[in-house]
Amino acid sequence: xxxxxxxxxxxxxxxxxxxxxxxxxxxxxxxxxxxxxxxxxxxxxxxxxxxxxxxxxxxxxxxxxxxxxxxxxxxxxxxxxxxxxxxxxxxxxxxxxxxxxxxxxxxxxxxxxxxxxxxxxxxxxxxxxxxxxxxxxxxxxxxxxxxxxxxxxxxxxxxxxxxxxxxxxxxxxxxxxxxxxxxxxxxxxxxxxxxxxxxxxxxxxxxxxxxxxxxxxxxxxxxxxxxxxxxxxxxxxxxxxxxxxxxx
Numbered sequence: 001x002x003x004x005x006x007x008x009x010x011x012x013x014x015x016x017x018x019x020x021x022x023x024x025x026x027x028x029x030x031x032x033x034x035x036x037x038x039x040x041x042x043x044x045x046x047x048x049x050x051x052x053x054x055x056x057x058x059x060x061x062x063x064x065x066x067x068x069x070x071x072x073x074x075x076x077x078x079x080x081x082x083x084x085x086x087x088x089x090x091x092x093x094x095x096x097x098x099x100x101x102x103x104x105x106x107x108x109x110x111x112x113x114x115x116x117x118x119x120x121x122x123x124x125x126x127x128x129x130x131x132x133x134x135x136x137x138x139x140x141x142x143x144x145x146x147x148x149x150x151x152x153x154x155x156x157x158x159x160x161x162x163x164x165x166x167x168x169x170x171x172x173x174x175x176x177x178x179x180x181x182x183x184x185x186x187x188x189x190x191x192x193x194x195x196x197x198x199x200x201x202x203x204x205x206x207x208x209x210x211x212x213x214x215x216x217x218x219x220x221x222x223x224x225x226x227x228x229x230x231x232x233x234x235x236x237x238x239x240x241x242x243x244x245x246x247x248x
Contacts, residue, residue: 002023009036035151103141117219122213134193137172142161145159145171149172160243162187167187183198192232194233201224207221208220209235216233216238
């Protein structure tokens with residue numbers, strides 16, 4: 001690891017301890033820490049500092065009258081959308097997943113099946129559509145995108161350019177699903193974004209498809225890989241993308 005990479009990681013390590021990182025940044029931290037003793041030591045220092053602050057800084061309990069006054073003055077929060085609640089709940093678990101990666105050097109997990117996995121994939125896609133979250137590597141060249149994942153994942157994701165079929169490759173990123181890093185390849189179709197999630201298949205599975213909150217998805221296996229495509233494309237167009245990807 002270069003000094004510049006470690007310097008860039010300093011702010012991410014602090015944000016990770018505060019639970020402020022999105023899913024792609026959390027995966028980036030976990031991957032960096034796996035191979036960087038210097039940043040592992042820095043993370044241990046931050047963890048120790050956090051423990052000291054929690055144990056040594058005095059805490060005072062507010063009187064019941066003050067708590068009641070605040071509860072009366074502050075309006076109750078609105079019920080958040082399901083995908084926001086899911087994001088906040090899973091974000092609290094990411095530091096634990098990152099620690100497991102550091103301790104074991106590699107994470108093996110059985111991904112949830114059926115509707116649970118569909119919900120997770122669609123939620124991940126929705127998060128990625130937020131500004132600055134969609135791609136870690138931006139390129140239309142599959143020979144640039146594929147090598148970018150080397151050393152960042154414990155498998156080599158297949159990367160295909162489908163520009164001739166109307167679905168150009170636009171880049172990729174690291175993502176997290178059910179506790180393990182996965183590859184997320186991004187493709188375009190007019191003004192639409194297609195995320196194609198890729199990870200090693202635990203076992204062959206039947207293709208499945210459906211819709212969640214206006215986003216269509218198709219899950220399938222291809223060789224040794226499990227793949228899930230998700231987009232706001234209509235189902236027919238998304239099926240065409242999957243057929244073209246399998247045929248390429």
